[in-house]
Structure formats: C-alpha cells, structure tokens
Amino acid sequence: MARSARRASSAAEALVRPQMRLGRIDAVAVVAELRRLHERAEDPGVERMPADDEIYGALLHAERNAPALRALPQEAQREAALHRVRLWEYVRERADVHQARAVADARATGAEWLHLAPALAVKAASAAYNKARRLQAVLLTDETPGTPPVRRTPEAVRDAERRRARCQAAEQREQEAARQRNHVLMPVAHRLLKQRADLVPDEDAEYWLDEMAEVLPSCVTPTQMVSLERYLDAALRALARLEQGSARSIATTAEAHAALAAARQWQTH
Template identity: 65%
Template sequence: MTKRVRNSVRPTKPLVRAPMRIGSLDAAAVVGELRQMHEDAEDPDVERMPADDELFSALMYAEKHAQALRSHAPEVQRAAALKRVQLWEYFREQADVHQVRAVDDARAAGAQWNELAPMMAVAAPSAAYNKAKRMRAVGLTDETPRAHRVRRTPEAVLEAERRLLLEQAAERRALEAARRRHALLVPVATRLLEQRAALACDEDVDYWLEEVEAVLPHCQTPLQMVSLKRYLDAALRALKKLETRTARSVALTADARLALEAALEAASLESDEDPAAITP
C-alpha cells in the first residue's frame, strides 16, 4: 500500500480557516451581567465581588461562588457558566497582547532571551524568542482580502511584521510628499486669493475660492493639506470653465494673470507627481 504523503505547508502561508477569536468585547458589561445574576440569586457575598473592570478577580469570585446560583433555573446557571468561559477566553487573548508588551519592555531594558526563558515558562532562549513571536500573531493580519489572523509561527509573524514595516514606510513617504506639495501650494493659493478682486468670478469660482480661503490658514494635518489641493483644483477648473464660456481671460490685470499662471503650473506639477490625487 502506497504511503500517503502529507502536503507541506509554508510556515508563512495563511490558515485555510480564519482563527476564531473573541476580539472586541465589553468585558466590564459581561461581568456586570454576572453580578446581576448573583444579586438575583441573593448571593450573600455578592457585595464582596470585585468591580466590573477587575476582570481576573471578578472571574475568580464567580468561579468560587458558582454554587450561589443553584437557586436559579438550569438555563440561568448555564448562561452564567458560558459567560465565564467567554470572559476567560477574552482574558487569554488579552494576556498575549500585554505579555508581548512586557517582553518588549524587558528587551528594551537590556534583558537577554536566556533571562526571559524561565519567565516565559520555556527551556531555552530560542524557545522564548519563538514564543514571543507567536504571541505577536494576536495583533497581526495576513495579506489576504479577508485579512485573516496571522498563523502562530515565528516565520509568519516575521513576514507580517516585514510587510507592516513596508506599509509604514510607504505611508511616511506619502506624508512627506504631501508636505512638499503643500509647501508649494500655500504660496500660490495665497497669491491667487490676494488677486481675487482682479479675477472674473461666477458663483462656482466664488464658492471654491471661499473654500480655499477657509482652509488655508489651518493646514496642519494631511487631511487639511488634501482639502487645500482639492479646493484649489476646483477653483482653477471653475476659472477655466468660465474663461471658455465667456471667451475672455478671467485675469483682469497682469498681476492676476501671473498669479493664475503660477497656480495652474503648481496644479500641473501636482498632477504629474500624484496622478491619483483626490478631486471633487
């Protein structure tokens, strides 16, 4: 009989099924529901139950005083036990997140993997390193459309972290490019507004120039920088449209013409540099 060959799976390959997780949970509210069950059962010690946000202590209390719910119907006892199961699973997920942060702090303070090994209940420095990497999978997703959780293997976590670093670097480059474009747009937008009285305007032109005027003094965030470009582009399109419709230059003076040409040139450079720029 031919021996069946087991298919090998790349360590970085996403799981076939997305791992089930509790994820976001209002744990304090669930603890509050448990508390209400104990109050309804007239648990004589319920006043000693820890606060709703003291998850571990509250769970320990609920476990120790589970018999106090015996006066309730079986379905109520079952519901209380299920809530405890859910909260323990949530606690387990959160423990990984916080232990990773503790490991990071220890490493930043100079702790070696051989020192961390016994603290992490493993036998060797390499095992501590691998365990720390596996725990990082809690907060990482893969590159699939559904963004599954990363497999709990060091290789998968390293690959996800590498991809995350690349994405962060791309975001920093995009932000820096936006700042450079913004530095170019501010003076030309300011100059165009200064010549507003010397520009032929209609309702659309007035509207978009007012938008430029409103956002220009407050451009600090990337969103505000994008808004300035969007409004300036719209104002320039409205001016060109008015010029085409009237067959006359919208610049009524030489200074206004120079300001308009500078704005059009800046907008042209913007389009060449960022063809995906947002426009209204």
C-alpha cells in the first residue's frame, strides 16, 4: 500500500504558524444581543442574567438557560449559539493577554520561574518560562493592532520585542523633538505679540495674531501647543506676503524686527 504523501504535522507547527485571532469586538453589545434573544424567548430567568459588561457570568447564564430558546425559530437559536461561541473565543483570547500581564507583574515583584510553574499549570521552571514567552506573543500582538499575529516561538517574540522597542524609541525621539520645539515656541510667540504694536499687519495677519493672543495665556496641553504653532506659522506667512507685496519691512522698530526674525528662525527649524 502506497504511503500517503501528506506529511504528519509536527507538534511545533501550531507555534510556528501565525494563528488567526478574533481580536477586539464589542463584547458588551454581543451580550446585549444575546439578552434580547432570551427576552424574545420569554426566558423566565433572564432577569437574573448578569449585566452586559459581566461577560463571563452572562455566558454561564446563557449556557444554563439555553433550553429556554427552543421557543424561538431555529435560526434565532443558531444565532444565540454563535454569539456564545464568539464570546467564549473573545474571553479565551483576552485571558491570554491578561495572564501575560499578570506574569510580568509577578516577575517584577521578584517571583522566580519556579514559583510561577504551579500557577501556570506546568511542572518545571523552564516550562513556565516557555509558556510565559508564548503568552507574551499574544500580548505583543494585542498591543500592536493592524499587525499580523506574533508566532508563538521565543525567536518570534524576541523579534517582535525588538521591533516594538525600535518603535518606542522613535516615538520618544519625536516626542522629545516636539518638547524642544514647544520650549522655544512659547517665548517666541510671547516676544512677537509683545511687539505687535510696532508691526504693520494686514487683516489676515491681524486675525492670526488675535488667535495667538487668545490661546497663548492658557497654552498647556499638546492640542493647545499645536494650535499655537499653527496660528504662529499662519501669522508669519501672512506677514511675509505683506512684506513681499510692499517691498518693505513690516517691523517699525529694532525690537519688532528682532522679534520677527526670531519667530522666522523658529519657523525654519
């Protein structure tokens, strides 16, 4: 008898192959749909069904009271069962995420892998470490939406951690650059507005200077900083157009000229 050409799958294949995930869903809304089906069936126990955000308890209630749905058409019964399947998958996936975070917290408090072994239902410290790394793959995928699931192997987890570290470093560099720019922005804007009486703006420039003057006193949040930056940039562009049209400086004093020059230097950086 010829041997089958189909090879037996290895035990590690499930770890190497990226696993499909349900991902984030509006679980509360799904529970609410499940509740409505039980209400339609006049389930006598529906009033004891836990709240929509108590997903685990609501699922247990729906499982115990599934026979009450027999009063509904088969299509509605099937819909309710599929809701339960989807919600249990969601709970299972979220459990992996939260368990990974709990392991990280335990390690941060000094728990050894040997201590974690019984809690993770394994027998050895090495097994606890490997299981935690597989859980970490789920956590990394969960925290980077829109990316393919991380394979459940130590190598894939290390690669994902390196990618995340590079992304975090780039984000920190961008934030630091923004802080540096904002550190200069406030005094530049103050200085320009202080010399406003010695500028000769047109209506367009006046509008943007008014916007600057309104936001500047309470400019604290990142959103306000972005607004101030946008208003200053628009004011400088309006003043530049005015100068180009008149072929003369719109600053009438040395102090106003210096304030305008400082603002334009900020604009080019």
